[in-house]
Amino acid sequence: MSTWTVVLLAGLATLAIRLVPVAVLSTRPAPAWLERVGPLTAPVAFAALGASSITGAAAGGPAELVPLLAAVAVAGVVARRTRSTSWAVATGMVTLWAGVALVAYGG
């Protein structure tokens, strides 16, 4: 299946998710289970996707994985302390570049 087909299907799925509740639930309340689980979907999705991306980097060996893990740890701590995604990404990237340079120098 081509990339364009997948992109279109993803767009259609999202449009359905947006419009079906507007069409169906405009006259009745949302089911209890949906309201309960709703707030969890975004964090859970982010966690699974982040873990999967980092695991994927393990295929590149320790030279790629170790700097990335260090960057992730720094980004996590900075996000918690500053409540800022921008600072988290900035410090994480600096850590990553330092880690890659150290590994290259050490290797």
Next chain:
Amino acid sequence: MTTTALAPAAPGHASTAPRSTPAEGVDRAAGRRAFLDGVRAMLPLLAGVAPFGLVIGVTVAEAGVPHLAGWSLSWLVYAGSAQLAAVGLLGGSASAAVVVASVAVINLRVGLYGAALAPHWRGTSWWWRVLAGYLLIDPSFAVGSQSYDGSRSARLAHRHYLGGALVLWAGWLTVTGLGVTVGAVLPSALHLESIGPLYIVALVVLSVRTKETWVAVSVATVTAVGASLLPLHLGPAVGMMAGLLAGSIVLRRTA
């Protein structure tokens, strides 16, 4: 005034109306003000999501996904986290089913937003509900919550929502396009593909505020890592399902 003011004028209506009355002029001015108020309410939120849009654009450029198709997610899916996931999965050659299922799971919350605003759109034309629903995402829901707080008439509330939602939509397409353009000319030695995962880690950290979220996120993380050996790049989807199941079990026990 009712929401029918937003419906297209009947054929010939504009040409047969000789001149707008003073009352209509005031009405139009109030509508314009409400629209601009919505735009102003959205600007800080747009500034907040703009870096994320740039990240997504850069990720498209780095992921090996055709640039136009990757950027088109901005108007077809129009949901940053789902776009980021889709680009990552497409770049990793995941199957179509996994990409679409992941996007759908991530966007389930948008369905909840729609359910929350749907009562305010009752009685409006079908095209208004399609447009308003299509434009629905976290920042537009935030502005929409202000629009429909009861401080303005239904018509002005719709204008307010539309002003915020449209400026967000235009801004989002612009910043993601900028990210694709900039990302394509930057050297790979910068490892910009790591911006996405780092941003996601920060989002996870910021979102963990309750016990059930902590449990759900932990289970999703561990399961996604464990499931990374599964074929078709099923790891993220399996992790999400496990996390949601764990979180809902905790919620049920604490309820």
